[in-house]
Amino acid sequence: DVKVTQSSRYLVKRTGEKVFLECVQDMDHENMFWYRQDPGLGLRLIYFSYDVKMKEKGDIPEGYSVSREKKERFSLILESASTNQTSMYLCASSSGGARGYTFGSGTRLTVV
Amino acid sequence: GQQVMQIPQYQHVQEGEDFTTYCNSSTTLSNIQWYKQRPGGHPVFLIQLVKSGEVKKQKRLTFQFGEAKKNSSLHITATQTTDVGTYFCAGPPTGGSYIPTFGRGTSLIVHP
Numbered sequence: 428d429v430k431v432t433q434s435s436r437y438l439v440k441r442t443g444e445k446v447f448l449e450c451v452q453d454m455d456h457e458n459m460f461w462y463r464q465d466p467g468l469g470l471r472l473i474y475f476s477y478d479v480k481m482k483e484k485g486d487i488p489e490g491y492s493v494s495r496e497k498k499e500r501f502s503l504i505l506e507s508a509s510t511n512q513t514s515m516y517l518c519a520s521s522s523g524g525a526r527g528y529t530f531g532s533g534t535r536l537t538v539v
Numbered sequence: 540g541q542q543v544m545q546i547p548q549y550q551h552v553q554e555g556e557d558f559t560t561y562c563n564s565s566t567t568l569s570n571i572q573w574y575k576q577r578p579g580g581h582p583v584f585l586i587q588l589v590k591s592g593e594v595k596k597q598k599r600l601t602f603q604f605g606e607a608k609k610n611s612s613l614h615i616t617a618t619q620t621t622d623v624g625t626y627f628c629a630g631p632p633t634g635g636s637y638i639p640t641f642g643r644g645t646s647l648i649v650h651p
Contacts, residue, residue, distance in 0.1 A: 460638075462641075467548075469643035469644055470582070470627065470629075470641040475638060485638075517581060523637065525570075525587045525589070526584065526587075527572045527574070527585075527587055528572075528574075528582070528584060529584065530582045530583070531581065532580075533581050
C-alpha cells in the first residue's frame with residue numbers, strides 16, 4: 428500500500444514563526460498536493476507539484492510556499508504564521524491513474 | 540471557476556436505513572472520484588468513475604455517474620454504524636486541469 432507520511436500530527440506555533448510541514452510518500456508518485464481542511468469548507472488546494480522542483484499554485488496559495496527537492500518529499504512552508512492559518516493540513520500523492528489520491532494522516536496546526 | 544456542490548451537508552439515519560448523497564458540478568467532468576473520511580481520520584479513496592452513465596458497486600455502496608457527466612451519486616443500502624463519516628466527491632473538468640475540485644462533503648451520522 429502507498430504510504431503518505433506527514434511529520435507531525437499536532438503542531439502549535441506562534442504568530443510570525445516560520446513553519447515547515449513535511450510530507451513523504453513511498454510509491455514514486457509524480458504528483459503531490461497540499462490541502463487545508465476547515466469545517467464547512469471542505470478540502471481546499473494550496474499548492475501542488477507534478478515533478479521534482481516543479482510547483483503550481485492551487486486555489487489558496489497566499490501566505491504559503493512549497494519545496495520539492497526530491498520526488499518523495501513535498502514540504503509546505505508558512506513564511507510567517509498567522510492565526511487564520513490554524514487548520515488541518517493534508518498532504519496527498521497520486522500517480523494520476525484511476526487510484527485517486529492517497530492522503531496522509533494530516534497535521535493539525537494551531538497558531539497562537 | 541469550476542464548482543462542485545454536494546447535498547445534503549448532513550444526514551442522520553437510523554441503522555438499517557438507506558442513504559444517498561448527491562454531487563453536482565458546474566462543468567462537465569472527465570471523471571468523478573469518491574472518498575470517505577472517518578471522524579478524526581483522513582480522506583480515503585473509494586472509487587473512480589469515468590464513463591457517462593457508469594454504475595459501480597462495492598458491497599452495499601452504489602456509485603453512479605450521470606449521463607451528462609456533471610453529476611454523481613453515492614447510495615448506501617442498509618447503513619451500519621461503520622458507515623459513519625464524511626463522503627466527498629471530486630472531479631476534474633473535461634479538457635481542463637487534471638486537478639479535481641472537491642465538494643464540501645456530506646456527513647453521515649448513523650444512529651444505532
